[in-house]
Amino acid sequence: MSPLRPRVLAIAEAANPEWVSVPLVGWSLADALRRRADVHIVTQTRNRDAFLRAGLTEGTDFTAIDSEAVAAPMYKLASLLRMGSGKGWTMVTAIAALGYPYFEHLVWKRFGADIRAGKFDLVHRITPLSPTIASSLAPRVAAAGVPFVLGPLNGGVPWPKGFEAERRREHEWLSYVRGAYRLNPSHRRMLRSAALIIAGSRHTASEIPAPYQDKTVWLPENAIDPARFNLTSAQDLTGPLRACFVGRLVPYKGPHMLLEAAAPLIRAGRLVLDIVGDGPMAGDLRAHADSLQIADGVTFHGNLPHDQVQQVLAQANLMTFPSIREFGGGVVLEAMALGVVPMVVDYAGPGELVTDQTGYLIPVGARPQIVEGFRTALQALADDPHALPVKAAAARATALSDFTWDAKAARIVAMYDRLLAARQV
Structure with missing residues (x-):
């Protein structure tokens, strides 16, 4: 293992080369990072078969975490409350935020000892993309003396004026109170513990509180293959x-x-x-x-x-x-x-x-x-x-x-290198 390639534990709960939207972003970025760093991907078990079909080796290249005991009923609840396929995305994100901590609990249970032992140079949570979903891993990783990287975070773009009818047709009732996530102490602990915050849009970057702006960088969420x-x-x-x-x-x-x-x-x-x-x-x-x-x-x-x-x-x-x-x-x-x-x-x-x-x-x-x-x-x-x-x-x-995934991964690995170099000074 070359010392020039950082050892990264990449947390990508949603990552799947055969799906679209967030899972495809999670997969594409994690896979591109693998070509430039020694990356071990941690994903949810629903993605396991797709990872295997993509040629990755379980245990060596990735670990699938089975959080279905909580994730499955939460998915069913979100499907019910969104009131229509492809609608109510704010509701879906809110329900996911309730079930996600169990996934990170299992990640820490599996990798906590390795992180404390210094087997990874840094931990990078790639997905969820939503800035509203807090990470319980961030303070634990920081306490272990390992940098925690967050992002790309994206979402929450306000509805433009004059489109209230479209907002209602999309069943975005919960978007009216979305900002309440900022009151969550776990969210503040996550931002405080992160060594680097990657914002996937300028709007999301602007939502990061002032005390953490100096460690926030803008890098567009999407790229192409x-x-x-x-x-x-x-x-x-x-x-x-x-x-x-x-x-x-x-x-x-x-x-x-x-x-x-x-x-x-x-x-x-x-x-x-x-x-x-x-x-x-x-x-x-x-x-x-x-x-x-x-x-x-x-x-x-x-x-x-x-x-x-x-x-x-x-x-x-x-x-x-x-x-x-x-x-x-x-x-x-x-x-x-x-x-x-x-x-x-x-x-x-x-x-x-x-x-x-x-x-x-x-x-x-x-x-x-x-x-x-x-x-x-x-x-x-x-x-x-x-x-x-x-x-x-x-x-x-x-x-x-x-805007290729490889170009994006190169920029992120350069951020890794600067982050790790600064800690050695």
Whole structure:
């Protein structure tokens, strides 16, 4: 074992290469770190088989912790209280926060002696991502004289003004009192005990209390795997513009606003739109396309396997994504990696990933302002699309240089090294 490679115990309760969202983030980051450090991953037993299928060796590369005695009933409770698949994420996080301490209790029971004995240079909790879920491990690890790294933490982006109806349709009742987590003494102990806090968004970084800002760094939550996004958009400007939306068909993602914004150009035959994804709004969106007389110019693909999503997206000039409450925005990076120019609302995750050089930022506002912003930007591009290839090349270069999982892991390992070097002074 090379002394130049830090020995890391990576806590990733949610980590799975075969799933999406938080589990895929947890897996992708932990796996990328393995290529640059001596990492042993600790995950929940539900991920065990996927780890084995990915080629990892149990006991050597990872340990699966069986916390199902608490996790299973908590999952059932969250499914009941969220009142609909894909809704009530604040409720899901709150219920997870109740069951998570048992997982960390079992982690400490299994690895506490090894941590105290100095078998790891540091402990890094990768998931949960939510900053509301406290860690009982943090003070124990710190007391053992081992640095505890936390993050990327992300979540809790406020709902923009004018979208209360969408908030209610998402069953986000608990979001009104989300800030109460700051009163939890365990949360303060976690932040106090952490040697490094990685914030996955600027909003989350701003929520870290002032006494801990000096050990907080901003590093976007999401990244991409170049092997999974290996096509390149041709940016064909000879025909009508082609725009693409990829995501769950739910109110806060804004697909209804996109239809309204694009309708004049679609009716005129100057733009076609692909919508990839499914969700509770699917039927209403198809009916809305009919009422706007644009059904012939809109293709609803439904849910597609990953390789087919890439094929559809890579045919587009633009990734049009009017989501008004996106924590990370991984799909935006995926589009950029394919050379598809993103057009996003300048708010939360996507607004932190896109610049004027790599895409189009539409000012956040109430629904009519966002619709008009997208409509104006799309009209300008239909009139003169020649800026698209330049932005597409810049977007692809940025994604492949700054936003791969390997690049992200390299930055984190550099943080490890600085942290460990400072402790030796």
